[in-house]
Amino acid sequence: ARRVFSGIQPTGTPHLGNYLGALANWTRLQEPDAVTGEIPLNYYSIVDLHAITMPQKPAELRQAKLDVAATLLACGIDPQRSVMFEQSRVGSHAELAWIFNCITPVGWLGRMTQWKSKMEKVGGSHAQSLTDETLTSGLKMGLFDYPVLMAADILLYKGTHVPVGDDQIQHLELARDIAALFNKTFGYTFPKPEAIVPPAAKRVMSLRDPTSKMSKSDPSDYSRLNLIDTPEIIQSKIAKATTDGIRGVTYDPVERPGVSNLLGIYAAMRDISMEEAVKECADITSTKDFKNRVAESIITRLQPIQSELVRLQADPGYVTKVLDDGAMRANQVAHETIEQVYKAVGLR
Template identity: 35%
Template sequence: MTRLSGITPSGHAHIGNHLGAIRRWARQGRPGDLYFVSDLHAMTVSYNPARLRKLSRELLAVLVAAGIEPDQVFVQSDLVREVGALTWVLECACSFGEAARMTQFKQKSEGQGMVRLGLLTYPVLMAADILLQGAAEVPVGDDQAQHVELARSLARRFNTTYGEVFTVPEAVTPPTAARVRDLSDPGRKMSKSTQDSAGVVFVLDEPDLIRRKVRRAVTDSLGRVEYRPQEQPGLANLVEILSACVGKPPREVVAGFSSYGELKEAVADAVIEELRPLRERASALLADRAELDRIRKAGAERATERGAHRLSSALRLAGVG
């Protein structure tokens, strides 16, 4: 049973991505699971082509450096011909109403001067990613569950109308992970695409920079070192990061501290050590261009081979293959 997960290179990977997804993929992934860098998804809003290419390579290196098996990773755009062809077939099976009612499209298009068509059709591209690889399970949060439901609808519609080709995927809820907030504004989630990186700890940040960011993290003036997420969100965010790094419950890890400064030093130490092996391995991969290119090429070949029969069958049954 194939489980498929993707991550978009909309910015540098941060500690929240690592603790919430990448580390779990490396530790709990099963043989047959697939992980991909969804660089085509990053094109639905304004972007810089050179930066996108660089971020895609960097994120691929991070996935492999985290411990995910190289034969389980690939970059989406390396299958652009295959996924593009299947996207068109699925778009022709999808109604405008189905695409337009996607919640993320409504949210992201609001207030934009120019709304790219790709933002509207992106869920169909996501469906093509899923169906091409024959994924049976797609771990997603609440914000993506609607997109998996569209993939299910399109798979059933194609199978019923033209012939059985696609596995009908299931959305699965991943294990609860730390919801890391921005260190400078705990009212918002840490984000790869934020314009202000002062409160974002990136996985490739140097130790000294990590420590400075943690030391400057927003807390409060109460002076009480307790785990109270509602009353002290900034402090709770630091506690939750420490908890995720050391593998102990938040109320347990907070008990040994008497000051915010002491807690921040412990958080900085834990994050630095958590990220050290990942940063070192990723940096080595990025420095060895030939090896990273080899991993990427092999991943593309395997992903293409996995989807070849489904694509050719879909095209033939749709009358164009």
């Protein structure tokens, strides 16, 4: 059977990039497969241990976890068909990460690009090499090790499929390499997980700077569309989104990254292909009309999610219960894997 694992960091409120890159696929995977009729086992985690690889305020982190949990439910995660849980309540994520730490070459992590870009964001350091002292003095072990913990997350459930946005592909490849290395060293234990990336809008870009990805941790709220933004805010953010002075609407991610990003969002919001989106917008000459149409598509798509969220926020006891139940179910599977791993390694 297919086993699906994916995670989201409770580092702020989920945005449209999270939704299109990951969450929309999470809910889709709860449906029976069109060919086999099989429903995979789905594990969806609020990855708080990942969140603390960057500084977090404890009270805000606690609240963000509940908010993210409610948002996942509002997006359609069904606790009957998916195990939704907080990562730190399953101790074996950290245990398996330690085992993987003991076999993963440092050089494999040095090649990862995410810690480099995060370092630039927080410290303004442009150093590129691990041996550069200006960089390594500010680089925390946890941030550097993030991809190993991610490999442990997936493999703890023997995940075969991982629905993620395009930005996580490099980390997923590392997880595959770690699985293969473990199997080679200690005998076959883990499958090689495959990425499931959405067809359109696999990487939603920032509204302010369409050459970098939309992200929760961007200091400017106008860079992203939060799933909880009101119609007025969505209108205003799209109206202010960076585009260009060229007439008409065309798809050209290199020359027209802003317009192309909005087109990608429009296509994904309406579940149509990029070609269809371009065709639908071909007659539009003014940027204002184009932006209005894009904003409208977002408002319409988010409306049912937002009303469900309001309903869930009025019932925090339900959200907590789902998380309690999820932690219990996740722990059962995690326990079996970690025992098998400890035995293979010689710790039992």
